[in-house]
Amino acid sequence: MYHRLWADWYLPAAMPALERLFFSRIPPGARVLDLCCGSGHVTKELVARGYNVVGVDVSARLLEHAREELPNVDFQQQDARDLRLNDPFDAVLCTFDSLNHMLSRDDLARVFAGVNRSLSNNGLFVFDMNLEEAYSADLHQWAVTVDDLNVTLVRGAFERSSQKAATELIWFQKEPTDGNLWRQHRSVVEEHCYPKSDIVRALRESGFSRVESVAAVDAGMESQLGFGRYFFCAKGC
Incomplete structure (x- = not known):
């Protein structure tokens, strides 16, 4: 159901924001983790741009779709709260308000801590979340x-x-x-729904010293999907 309803919806609307906040900052060839990759719609765009991509999602069914579409990509079934990945990444991307599915602050903090552990020095973490609006x-x-x-x-x-x-x-x-x-x-x-201040605080407590937040519509995302959505860009020490 997720694949049929939403797989093709997010990326075209988000592309201007992703160009500004992610693609312009991460060169082709970089090692990128697509966290909560779902059926691989964003993963496909990352591969097309020349990134070395690993996709992680908790859903076996969605990963089946992803592997059918992208058989050469390393897709792993993992819970985002308990990431266990061997080699560090230059960047981690998590899209389509996936982290709003973390239903407690502790769960959200666990994701942030796992991402921080998975990044190389000066690695970039970009994600979006819906706020109350x-x-x-x-x-x-x-x-x-x-x-x-x-x-x-x-x-x-x-x-x-x-x-x-x-x-x-x-x-x-x-x-x-x-x-x-x-x-x-x-x-x-x-x-x-988390207040923006709580998200920023959780990032800093997880080891991210530099945090930027941008309203999705200000980053170029169309208002129908971007209203009330924020992108967060975080780096460690």
């Missing part, structure tokens, strides 16, 4: 996507008191052997 927009409104085999409904919810967000997905999938039969599925994806 993003989660507060268009609440409880259903977005509908239709194709020949699927009808999908998506809506978001946000609880300010707990800073918890959720995306509810309901989809109807046509059975390939019986065009009159549709099967219903439901899924809820949870995220956590």
Whole structure:
């Protein structure tokens, strides 16, 4: 479902920001970790630009898609909170608010500490996260996507008191052997909203001494996906 709905959506919108904050700073040939790489959509762009890429994701199903598309890339199934990678990276990239899926500050700090351990001296860590403005927009409104085999409904919810967000997905999938039969599925994806100050503090406590934050729309990302989203660029000592 993730692959079908969102795989092609993020990168075109984010490209201006990634050009400014990542691609312009990391030369081709650099060793890059695509953290929470999913089905490999951003990984494919990194490979095309000449980077030596390793992709990490917790989902075996998404990694299947990635390996089918990019059989020569080293994809590893790992939890971002417990990174275990042998050789250091020149840069780590983590996109599409993947780190909002860390539901506690301790989990987020574990990711940051693991990334810091995985970077070479003066290595660059770039990632984006949604802040409260993003989660507060268009609440409880259903977005509908239709194709020949699927009808999908998506809506978001946000609880300010707990800073918890959720995306509810309901989809109807046509059975390939019986065009009159549709099967219903439901899924809820949870995220956590962190204040920008908490994110910066967690980065510094994890060993990143230089931290830059940029609103996604100010970095050139289109407003539909960029509103309320921030990019963070961090380096160690």
